[in-house]
Amino acid sequence: EIVMTSSPATLSVSPGETATLSCRASQSLSSKLAWFQQKPGQAPRLLIYDTSTRATGIPARFSGSGSGTEYTLTISSLQSEDFAIYYCQQYNDWQWTFGQGTKVEIK
Amino acid sequence: EVQLVESGGDLVQPGGYLRLSCAASGFTFSNYWMHWVRQAPGKGLVWVSRINGDGASTNYADSVKGRFTISRDNAKNTLYLQMNSLRAEDTALYYCARRLTGVGTFDIWGQGTMVTVSS
Numbered sequence: 722e723i724v725m726t727s728s729p730a731t732l733s734v735s736p737g738e739t740a741t742l743s744c745r746a747s748q749s750l751s752s753k754l755a756w757f758q759q760k761p762g763q764a765p766r767l768l769i770y771d772t773s774t775r776a777t778g779i780p781a782r783f784s785g786s787g788s789g790t791e792y793t794l795t796i797s798s799l800q801s802e803d804f805a806i807y808y809c810q811q812y813n814d815w816q817w818t819f820g821q822g823t824k825v826e827i828k
Numbered sequence: 829e830v831q832l833v834e835s836g837g838d839l840v841q842p843g844g845y846l847r848l849s850c851a852a853s854g855f856t857f858s859n860y861w862m863h864w865v866r867q868a869p870g871k872g873l874v875w876v877s878r879i880n881g882d883g884a885s886t887n888y889a890d891s892v893k894g895r896f897t898i899s900r901d902n903a904k905n906t907l908y909l910q911m912n913s914l915r916a917e918d919t920a921l922y923y924c925a926r927r928l929t930g931v932g933t934f935d936i937w938g939q940g941t942m943v944t945v946s947s
Binding site for chain 1: 923
């Protein structure tokens with residue numbers, strides 16, 4: 722099983738600033754990495770897949786990058802609706818695994 | 829509208845069983861792999877199981893292998909999760925999710941159904 726490690730656990734950011742979230746895998750993912758956003762009481766929403774491809778309807782302020790075992794989600798010019806928990810997920814191995822999540826909170 | 833709606837969650841005693849359902853609408857259900865993902869209260873997401881489009885191929889997380897069975901009825905556009913020998917650690921919100929075509933991740937999620945295992 723591939724272990725995914727998210728960092729930081731909590732990120733305090735002011736509206737309008739940029740948030741940078743990291744995800745590390747225990748082995749190479751060949752870019753098979755997705756990011757999800759989850760708000761309280763809601764199901765996760767797919768933001769990014771294949772490391773850097775935005776899902777349908779996702780604003781351009783969300784961007785992904787990385788390779789091998791290191792991946793990043795960048796949220797530019799944070800809006801009020803962006804404060805949430807973000808999960809990375811690998812699908813390079815059939816035992817799909819998620820990071821433990823990064824909570825982006827208002828500073 | 830593409831939609832997944834889970835049902836069947838309940839309070840059950842340890843050692844008991846439950847069957848979850850996920851009704852799909854708005855897309856050709858048989859064309860898609862489907863998954864179950866769970867989330868314990870206040871915790872992160874954990875993949876549980878997946879099934880391919882015709883139901884011939886399945887996979888399970890080690891934590892549920894031998895106790896849970898995923899299946900589907902394409903005529904009814906419904907996904908199932910039969911859960912036996914339930915344990916306290918199976919307590920979670922269970923989501924069904926659709927695999928994004930050509931990609932291994934999940935593009936559509938239901939709202940979840942809550943399973944509580946407690947005496």
